[in-house]
Amino acid sequence: MTTNLSSTRPARALGIGVVALLLALLVVFFALPVAWLLLAPTKTASELVSAGPFSFGGFGNLATAWRNLTSFExxxxxxxxxxxxxxxxxxxxxxxxxxxxxxxxxxxxxxxxxxxxxxxxxxxxxxxxxxxxxxxxxxxxxxxxxxxxxxxxxxxxxxxxxxxxxxxxxxxxxxxxxxxxxxxxxxxxxxxxxxxxxxxxxxxxxxxxxxxxxxxxxxxxxxxxxxxxxxxxxxxxxxxxxxxxxxxxxxxxxxxxxxxxxxxxxxxxxxxxxxxxxxxxxxxxxxxxxxxxxxxx
Amino acid sequence: MTRSLRGGQAGYFFVAGYVVLLVAFGIVPTAYAFYLAFTNDRGQFTGLNQFVKVIGDYRFAPAFAHVAVYLVLWLVLLLILTVGIAVVLRGRMRPGLSATLRFLYYVPGALAGVASVLVWLFMLDPSVSPASGLLRALGFDTFSQVIAPENLPLVFVLIAFWTGAGGWIVVMYGALNNIPDEIxxxxxxxxxxPWKSALFVQIPMISRWIAYMAILAFAGGTQLFVEPQMLQTASLGRLDPAWSPNQLAYVLAFRYGDFNGAAAVSLILLVLGLLCAGLLVRRSGLFKVDA
Missing domain, CATH: 1.10.3720.10 (MetI-like)
Structure with missing residues (x-):
């Protein structure tokens, strides 16, 4: 176990690096749309276009969106x-x-x-x-x-x-x-x-x-x-x-x-x-x- | 053996409730689809005429070609990544990190269906998307450029992977968890x-689950409907309303009132799914269990 492990250590480190990068990219792919979605109702429709995608708009906008949505029909x-x-x-x-x-x-x-x-x-x-x-x-x-x-x-x-x-x-x-x-x-x-x-x-x-x-x-x-x-x-x-x-x-x-x-x-x-x-x-x-x-x- | 007799009577009792549901909502509707596909709207037997009619339809071949491209992309990506990630997450990783990653990958699964399409309408619209830089770098400046016909298979793969992969990672992880530590x-x-252990021990031991995932992913892929339908609505009707075979069946049924033709399209999809499933069942030994 000891000799075998030490001879493959650089290859293993590279493998771990590639795997870690893949896991991180997947976190970005899976999580960022969710983060965007959670922040979207705090902005107005025009702020969604002009402001940064992950900026927080304000609770006032959220309340307005809630009021509009819950009064729908x-x-x-x-x-x-x-x-x-x-x-x-x-x-x-x-x-x-x-x-x-x-x-x-x-x-x-x-x-x-x-x-x-x-x-x-x-x-x-x-x-x-x-x-x-x-x-x-x-x-x-x-x-x-x-x-x-x-x-x-x-x-x-x-x-x-x-x-x-x-x-x-x-x-x-x-x-x-x-x-x-x-x-x-x-x-x-x-x-x-x-x-x-x-x-x-x-x-x-x-x-x-x-x-x-x-x-x-x-x-x-x-x-x-x-x-x-x-x-x-x-x-x-x-x-x-x-x-x-x-x-x-x-x-x-x-x-x-x-x-x-x-x-x-x-x-x-x-x-x-x-x-x-x-x-x-x-x-x-x-x-x-x-x-x-x-x-x- | 007396044991099998005893078990036999109990077996009927245990499966009774499920069998009632199976007959009422599986067998009867399937038989009805067969009946519709081999008759016309007056209930007269017409042989294969419905099939000849729908296969000759100018929208038939393109719809199946669209879905074939989508399925190849989707299955390759799904099989490699979900199994690979599940093995990595079950490996030597801090349990807290593994659980956090599984949660992050799964979260979009809660948005499957209509919600995921709505989210991706935003994600693919360069004017509001957080990835607008990436979209513009790839040459997409407007939403309509993104949802051009040649991009649609990839768009649907993105949506399907975003909502579906995390759930399968959890299932694969659960299956891996069931392998005894001693082994x-x-x-x-x-x-x-780790590589050899994954390839020769872990993956073979969860092969049933992998085959099962492939079967379900294939079946789900052939029935693509909500995604192209909603994209069609969002594109102001500029997309093909019969992009997928199921949409073709829907168009036949609800635009032309041709339930018989729609049933024929559905049966063709069914036979395709069965052929693929039969192959997988044979190769994975999914049903060799005999307790």
């Missing part, structure tokens, strides 16, 4: 946020209740049709979801669900990605012998699942919850088609409505409205805040939880 | 440095 942005919360939370509960047992069964029990179910799960999962949006719209229309909460929550709850994550987690991290031991001790299948598998599943539950919530909160296409009324929009569809009424990129639209670049930037920040909070919470679960897998004892 | 320790004792 009588504070409809709060309705959009509430709708997003209902759609995302409702489908998250249904997703967890269905995908965790399903992934567990696919990984650790044997039943006829298991291979078929796995294959179909993979197929539907990789199928571009937009492929299904139009037929889904017609199906929901036939069922009379268009314009209801269920037309969004139920399709959102169907989350093969979650099933696959749980499946692959149990298949790689939970030895079948542990289940066998529980069964020999006389535990039933349900007891084996709740007593052995579920406590070990916490990291993957966090992972599924995180992807489900983020994906559903940010989903645009389906709610755009199945929810006709502005009062039912989730925040993403609402943002699109804001864009089409702002003169920032479209001078023809929105003449006389108070929704300009700072208001648009503020609305983006408000729209993504819940997802940021969820990430902070989920990352802790990810890092500590992943280390507690069964194979690590 | 890495054994590799180190056997004389493997």
């Amino acid at each position: 009588d504070g409809v942005i709060f309705v959009w946020l509430k709708n997003s919360a209902i759609y995302s939370a409702g489908s998250l509960v249904l997703t967890l209740a269905t995908s965790v047992p399903a992934g567990y069964a696919l990984a650790l029990t044997k039943f006829r049709g298991r291979g078929l179910l796995l294959s179909v799960t993979l197929l539907v999962m990789i199928m571009p979801s937009a492929t299904l949006v139009l037929p889904l719209f017609l199906e929901l229309n036939k069922l009379g669900l268009i314009g209801t909460v269920w037309s969004v929550v139920l399709p959102f709850s169907f989350f093969p990605f979650g099933v696959y994550l749980v499946y692959i987690y149990f298949a790689t991290s939970l030895p079948a012998e542990m289940l066998e031991a529980a069964r020999i001790d006389g535990a039933g299948e349900w007891r084996t699942f709740t007593a052995i598998a579920l406590p070990l599943a916490r990291p993957v539950v966090a992972l599924v919850a995180f992807f489900s919530f983020v994906g559903n909160w940010n989903n645009f296409f389906l709610p755009y088609l199945v929810l006709p009324s502005s009062q039912q929009f989730p925040i993403q569809v609402g943002l699109n409505q804001l864009l089409s009424t702002t003169p920032s990129f479209n001078p023809v639209a929105g003449a006389g409205l108070n929704i300009t670049s700072p208001e648009l930037a503020l609305s983006i920040i408000i729209a993504v805040l819940p997802v940021l909070v969820v990430f902070l919470f989920s990352q802790r679960a990810l890092v500590s939880g992943m280390l507690a897998g069964a194979t690590k004892g | 890495l320790e054994a590799a180190r004792i056997d004389g493997a440095g």
Whole structure:
């Protein structure tokens, strides 16, 4: 170990330098647009053009942007946020209740049709979801669900990605012998699942919850088609409505409205805040939880 | 074996809820797309006529060519950088620094979808962009020059990477975290440095996740819709409204009311995704697990 290490030291130092530079460039690429976005609402539309991109404008401008944004269509942005919360939370509960047992069964029990179910799960999962949006719209229309909460929550709850994550987690991290031991001790299948598998599943539950919530909160296409009324929009569809009424990129639209670049930037920040909070919470679960897998004892 | 019988009944119980959702929102709509693609608007069976019609459409080949260029750029960048960065972040780095970097890389993921497009409309507009110096140095003085047709694949790769890569880095990091320390320790004792350890131990052990990422990225790439659609709006309609295949399907469905043609385009995308996925599944051994 000693001789080998000293002979490659200059090469290794160069490698570390290149890696560090790459990591730093990526920080610039990922973080600077966010920094710009956070500062944008503190400036006026004209200051955004003339002032430095990372300068702080003033709290007065921020208050003006807030006033303009929240008075847009009588504070409809709060309705959009509430709708997003209902759609995302409702489908998250249904997703967890269905995908965790399903992934567990696919990984650790044997039943006829298991291979078929796995294959179909993979197929539907990789199928571009937009492929299904139009037929889904017609199906929901036939069922009379268009314009209801269920037309969004139920399709959102169907989350093969979650099933696959749980499946692959149990298949790689939970030895079948542990289940066998529980069964020999006389535990039933349900007891084996709740007593052995579920406590070990916490990291993957966090992972599924995180992807489900983020994906559903940010989903645009389906709610755009199945929810006709502005009062039912989730925040993403609402943002699109804001864009089409702002003169920032479209001078023809929105003449006389108070929704300009700072208001648009503020609305983006408000729209993504819940997802940021969820990430902070989920990352802790990810890092500590992943280390507690069964194979690590 | 009695065990498999016992497990069998329980298995059905555990998957029941998911299967109901799968049938209602996966199988039935897919079958409906098939039905639409092989019939006309009066429900008469028309064989492959819908496919012949959409493939002959003058917008069909360009739309697929646009997305092919985008996919190549996107997949190469994503695979190399996310796996490489995850390995580096899981390596000998102070945990605090690693966590900070993961957080910084992930943060834009919270802006996926509409929000990210809005942010990049600003980032690519030389009049307000913090990178306006860079844009001008590259010869772009106006927003419309930046979003010229030949630049669009790169623009969408930037947006996709900005919002998507950080999330995948977290997943890859999590997968690497699941590798027992003893295995890495054994590799180190056997004389493997960080490079060898990554190439021959860590990356093979997370190959399922890598294959899975590639499958999802491909599927996501073929369905490019929100980004070109919003850019089209922001460009005052000067961009091609059928830039991507999904936009073509959307135009067929909502501008011409041609749901059958739209379903045919969607099915072509579906078959492409399936072919690629089948290849990856075979090569990565994704489904060889049998507990």
